[in-house]
Amino acid sequence: MSTRLLSHTTARARITLLANAKKHHNHRLVPALSCSRFLSTHATPDSSETEPYDVVIVGGGIAGSALACALASGKATGTQKIALIEAFDLSNHINWKPRADQYSNRVSSLTPKSVAFLKRIGVWSELDSSRIAACNGMQVWDGVSGARITFDAAHSNDRSTFLQQVFADAPQSPSSEQGSDQQSPLAWMTENLHVQYGLQKQMLAHKNRGVQLDIFEKTKVQGISANVSSSSPQESSSTDISEWPVITLDNGKKLQTRLLVGADGVNSPVRSFAKIESLGWDYSQFGLVATLEVDHSTSTALDQGKGVAWQRFLPTGPIAMLPLNNGYASLVWSTTPKIAQDLKKLPAQDFCALVNAAFHASPADLEYLCRNIGPDGQPQVDFQKEIEWRASVQELESHAVARQSKDAKPPKVTAVQENTRAPFPLRMRNSNSYVEDRVVLVGDAAHTVHPLAGQGLNQGLADVECLARVIEQSLLSGSDIGNIHSLTPYSSERFLPNLAMLGTVDKLSKLYNTDFGPVVWARSLGLTAVDNMGPIKTEIMRFAMGLEDVPSSAARR
Amino acid sequence: MSFRIIPSRNINALRQLHPNRNRLAPCATLFTATLLTAKSLLEAPTSKLYPGHVPISPLQRGILAVGSAFTALANPLRGDMVAALGETTGGMFLERIRDQMLLDPEGRRILRERPVITSETMQLDKLRELPDGTFGREYVRFLDDQQVSPDTREPVHFVDSEELAYVMQRYRETHDFYHTLTGLPVTVDGEIALKWFEMVQTGLPMTMLSSFFGPLRLSHEERKRLFDIYVPWALENGSNSKLLMNVRWEEWFEKPVEQVQRELGVQPCPQV
Numbered sequence: 080m081s082t083r084l085l086s087h088t089t090a091r092a093r094i095t096l097l098a099n100a101k102k103h104h105n106h107r108l109v110p111a112l113s114c115s116r117f118l119s120t121h122a123t124p125d126s127s128e129t130e131p132y133d134v135v136i137v138g139g140g141i142a143g144s145a146l147a148c149a150l151a152s153g154k155a156t157g158t159q160k161i162a163l164i165e166a167f168d169l170s171n172h173i174n175w176k177p178r179a180d181q182y183s184n185r186v187s188s189l190t191p192k193s194v195a196f197l198k199r200i201g202v203w204s205e206l207d208s209s210r211i212a213a214c215n216g217m218q219v220w221d222g223v224s225g226a227r228i229t230f231d232a233a234h235s236n237d238r239s240t241f242l243q244q245v246f247a248d249a250p251q252s253p254s255s256e257q258g259s260d261q262q263s264p265l266a267w268m269t270e271n272l273h274v275q276y277g278l279q280k281q282m283l284a285h286k287n288r289g290v291q292l293d294i295f296e297k298t299k300v301q302g303i304s305a306n307v308s309s310s311s312p313q314e315s316s317s318t319d320i321s322e323w324p325v326i327t328l329d330n331g332k333k334l335q336t337r338l339l340v341g342a343d344g345v346n347s348p349v350r351s352f353a354k355i356e357s358l359g360w361d362y363s364q365f366g367l368v369a370t371l372e373v374d375h376s377t378s379t380a381l382d383q384g385k386g387v388a389w390q391r392f393l394p395t396g397p398i399a400m401l402p403l404n405n406g407y408a409s410l411v412w413s414t415t416p417k418i419a420q421d422l423k424k425l426p427a428q429d430f431c432a433l434v435n436a437a438f439h440a441s442p443a444d445l446e447y448l449c450r451n452i453g454p455d456g457q458p459q460v461d462f463q464k465e466i467e468w469r470a471s472v473q474e475l476e477s478h479a480v481a482r483q484s485k486d487a488k489p490p491k492v493t494a495v496q497e498n499t500r501a502p503f504p505l506r507m508r509n510s511n512s513y514v515e516d517r518v519v520l521v522g523d524a525a526h527t528v529h530p531l532a533g534q535g536l537n538q539g540l541a542d543v544e545c546l547a548r549v550i551e552q553s554l555l556s557g558s559d560i561g562n563i564h565s566l567t568p569y570s571s572e573r574f575l576p577n578l579a580m581l582g583t584v585d586k587l588s589k590l591y592n593t594d595f596g597p598v599v600w601a602r603s604l605g606l607t608a609v610d611n612m613g614p615i616k617t618e619i620m621r622f623a624m625g626l627e628d629v630p631s632s633a634a635r636r
Numbered sequence: 637m638s639f640r641i642i643p644s645r646n647i648n649a650l651r652q653l654h655p656n657r658n659r660l661a662p663c664a665t666l667f668t669a670t671l672l673t674a675k676s677l678l679e680a681p682t683s684k685l686y687p688g689h690v691p692i693s694p695l696q697r698g699i700l701a702v703g704s705a706f707t708a709l710a711n712p713l714r715g716d717m718v719a720a721l722g723e724t725t726g727g728m729f730l731e732r733i734r735d736q737m738l739l740d741p742e743g744r745r746i747l748r749e750r751p752v753i754t755s756e757t758m759q760l761d762k763l764r765e766l767p768d769g770t771f772g773r774e775y776v777r778f779l780d781d782q783q784v785s786p787d788t789r790e791p792v793h794f795v796d797s798e799e800l801a802y803v804m805q806r807y808r809e810t811h812d813f814y815h816t817l818t819g820l821p822v823t824v825d826g827e828i829a830l831k832w833f834e835m836v837q838t839g840l841p842m843t844m845l846s847s848f849f850g851p852l853r854l855s856h857e858e859r860k861r862l863f864d865i866y867v868p869w870a871l872e873n874g875s876n877s878k879l880l881m882n883v884r885w886e887e888w889f890e891k892p893v894e895q896v897q898r899e900l901g902v903q904p905c906p907q908v
C-alpha cells in the first residue's frame with residue numbers, strides 16, 4: 080500500500096497529486112522512474128512501442144464517449160492520460176448537420192437523471208433544443224385485454240412518497256412546499272446521434288484546453304493481452320506495470336493501461352478478455368425502428384397527444400411510438416424476426432396502415448395482416464379495406480357498450496421517412512461482474528436490456544456517472560485507479576440496480592408475450608389496480624425516471 | 637360481459653368517482669377498488685346489441701350459468717337451458733373462436749358476410765335434387781330423417797357482443813353439418829361424441845361441461861361405446877381437422893361427402 084506508481088505526465092498532475100498526498104498523510108509518494116519512460120514514449124510515438132495510459136476506453140458509443148467527457152471534466156480525472164478507441168468514424172458525429180424535416184431512426188428517451196448528468200458534464204448545452212422533445216405523458220396498455228395505465232408528469236411530481244401516504248401523519252419534507260413549477264417532463268426524447276454530436280464536441284473542447292485525451296477513431300481493437308513482452312523488467316509489486324493490460328489496435332499500435340474500460344457494447348471484446356461471464360438470452364424478437372410522421376389532430380389525448388409516448392403490448396412484443404417535435408415520432412416495434420423483416424419491405428403506405436392498426440386493431444387481425452405480407456414484401460390482401468372493416472365492427476361494439484371510449488387515441492401515422500426502417504436484434508444480458516483487476520465494464524457491455532422500458536442507455540449513463548465519481552475519489556485518496564479494490568464501490572453501487580431493472584423488464588416482456596387467458600386476466604387486473612393507486616404509480620415512475628434514490632421533494636431539481 | 641371489459645370499465649368508473657385519487661391513502665383506494673369491482677358486477681351493458689339480446693350483469697350471468705347447468709344436467713332436453721349455459725360461460729372462448737376465424741381467409745369472409753342458415757337460404761328442395769352421396773343431398777336426408785329443420789335452433793340472448801353473438805349463432809346453425817360430415821348418429825352418446833370433437837376443436841366450455849357430465853346419464857353399453865370408440869375418434873379427428881367454424885358449408889353441397897371429409901381432414905366415425 081505504500082508504493083505507488085505514477086503515470087501522470089504533466090507537471091500539473093504531479094502538483095495535484097502531491098497536494099493530495101500531503102492531505103492524506105498516510106500515503107507516501109514514490110516518484111517512480113518509469114514516469115520518464117512514459118513521457119518519452121509519448122513524445123515519440125512509434126507503432127512498435129507500447130504507449131502507456133491511465134485509462135483506455137474501448138468503444139466510442141454514448142457510454143464510452145460520455146465517460147471520456149466525464150473524466151476530462153473532473154478535477155483529478157481531468158489530469159489523467161486517456162484514450163478512446165472506436166471502430167467507426169466519429170467525424171460523422173461532429174459533422175452532423177440535421178435537417179429540420181428529418182430525424183434519425185435511433186432515438187432514446189433520456190430520464191431526468193441522465194439529463195442532469197449530461198448538463199453537469201457540459202454536453203446538454205451543446206445540443207439543439209429544437210431537436211429535443213419533452214415527454215409529458217405515457218399511455219401503456221395491454222393489446223389483448225385493453226387494460227391501461229397512464230402516467231403523466233403531474234404524477235411524478237407528487238411531493239410525498241408512498242410511505243408518507245401510508246402513514247398520512249408523517250411530516251412532509253420541508254422543501255415540499257416550495258416552487259410551483261409544475262410538470263417537469265417525464266423524459267426527453269432525442270436522437271442518439273444528437274447526443275453523440277454533443278459528446279464529441281465536448282471531447283474536442285477538452286482536448287483543446289489541454290486534457291490528454293487521445294481519440295483513435297476508425298480503429299478496431301484487435302487483441303488485448305495481460306502480459307507485455309516488456310524489455311525493462313519492473314520491480315515486482317502489486318502495481319507492476321507489466322501486469323497492466325496491453326491493447327493492440329488494428330493499425331499495429333499498442334496501448335498499455337492502468338485501467339481498461341469496456342464500453343464496447345453487447346458483444347464486448349473487453350468482457351471476453353477479462354473472462355467475465357455473462358448470462359442472458361436472445362429474445363426471439365427484433366426491434367424495428369423507424370421515423371414516422373403523425374397527424375396530431377387525430378389524437379384524442381390532451382394537447383392532441385403532443386409529448387405523449389404510446390406503448391401497446393401485443394402477444395408478439397410491444398409497439399412504442401415516442402414523441403418528437405413538429406409532428407414527427409419515433410417507432411420501436413418489437414416483434415418476431417420474420418415480421419420485422421417483412422415490415423421493412425412493405426410499401427410505405429401499407430406500412431403506415433399496419434402501424435396504425437397495431438395501435439388499434441385486435442391482435443388476431445394484426446396477425447392476419449402480418450401473415451399476408453408476401454415474400455416480395457407486397458401485401459397479399461387489401462390492408463386498407465381489412466382494417467376499415469374491423470374498425471367499423473369495433474366501433475359498433477364500443478358505442479353500444481360505452482366501453483373504451485374514454486381511452487385516449489394515439490395520433491394517426493401518415494408517413495414513414497424513407498430509409499429509416501431498420502430491425503435490431505433484442506437481447507437481455509448481464510455480466511456476472513462489472514469489475515476485474517484493471518478492467519471495468521460500463522453500458523451495454525455490462526448489461527443489455529429489452530428496450531420496452533427505454534432504459535438501456537440511461538442505465539449506461541448512470542454507470543458512467545458512478546464510475547467517473549469512483550475514479551475521481553480514488554485519485555483524491557491516492558489509490559491506484561485500476562486496482563480492483565478501487566473499483567469495487569462502482570460495482571456495488573451499480574450491479575444491483577441494473578440487475579433489478581433487467582429482471583423487471585425481462586419479466587414484463589415475458590408477462591406480456593402471451594395471450595393465454597388467465598395470464599392476460601391477472602396482468603390486466605394488476606395493471607388496472609396499479610393505475611388506480613397514485614402512490615405506487617409515483618414510485619414506479621420515479622424508478623423509471625432514474626429518481627428512485629432521490630428524495631421525492633428533491634426529484635424535480 | 638366478458639373478462640376483457642372489467643378492467644377498463646373500472647378505470648373509468650374510478651376516475652369519475654375520484655378525480656383526485658392521487659391523494660387517497662392506498663388502503664382507501666384498495667377499498668374503493670373492491671367496491672367498484674362489486675359495482676361492476678351489477679352493471680349490465682347499456683343497450684341492446686342485436687335483436688333478441690338480453691343484457692345481464694356478471695352476477696346475473698353467474699347465477700344463470702349455475703342454474704342452467706343444473707337444469708341442463710337434470711333434463712338435457714331443455715334446449716334453452718343448454719343454450720343459456722353455453723352463452724353465459726362462453727365469452728372468453730367465443731372470443732377465441734372469433735380470433736381463430738379472423739386468422740383464416742374463409743373465417744374472415746364468414747364474419748364479414750355473416751351468412752345465416754335457414755330453410756330458406758339453404759333452398760332445401762334444390763338440395764334434394766342433388767345426386768346421392770353429395771354433401772348437400774346427404775345433409776337434407778339427415779334433416780328429413782330426423783324431422784328437423786334449420787329453423788328450429790334457439791336464438792342467442794346473452795352474449796354481450798354483436799359479433800360474438802353471430803359467432804355463437806353460426807356455431808349452432810352449423811351443428812347439423814357436423815353430423816353429415818362425421819356420420820355420428822343423433823343419439824345421446826352420438827351427441828356427446830360430437831361435443832368431445834368440438835371441445836378439442838374449439839375449447840367451448842359448454843361442450844366441455846357436457847362432455848364431462850354428459851356420460852353420467854348413459855347406460856353401461858352406451859358408455860362403453862362412447863369411451864372405446866367415439867372418444868378416441870373425437871380426440872384424434874378434433875385435433876387434426878381444419879377448424880370447422882371456418883368452413884363455408886353452403887359452398888360444399890355439390891361435392892361428394894368423401895371428398896369433403898378428405899379436404900377437411902376428418903375421418904368418418906366408425907359405425908357401430
Ligand SMILES: Cc1cc2nc3c(=O)[nH]c(=O)nc-3n(C[C@H](O)[C@H](O)[C@H](O)COP(=O)(O)OP(=O)(O)OC[C@H]3O[C@@H](n4cnc5c(N)ncnc54)[C@H](O)[C@@H]3O)c2cc1C
Pocket residue numbers: 137138139140141142143164165166167186187188189298299300301342343344345348366367368411503504521522523524530532533534535536537538539
Ligand atoms: C431498438 C432499440 C431501442 C432503444 N431505445 C432506447 C431508449 O429509448 N432509451 C434508452 O435508454 N435506451 C434505449 N436502447 C438501448 C440503447 O440504445 C443502448 O443501451 C445504448 O446505445 C448502449 O450504448 P453503449 O455505448 O453502452 O454501447 P454501444 O452503443 O453498442 O457502443 C459500443 C461501441 O463500441 C464499439 N466497438 C465494439 N467493439 C469494438 C472494437 N473491437 N474496437 C473498437 N470499437 C469497438 C462499437 O463500434 C460501438 O460504437 C434501445 C436499444 C434498441 C436496440
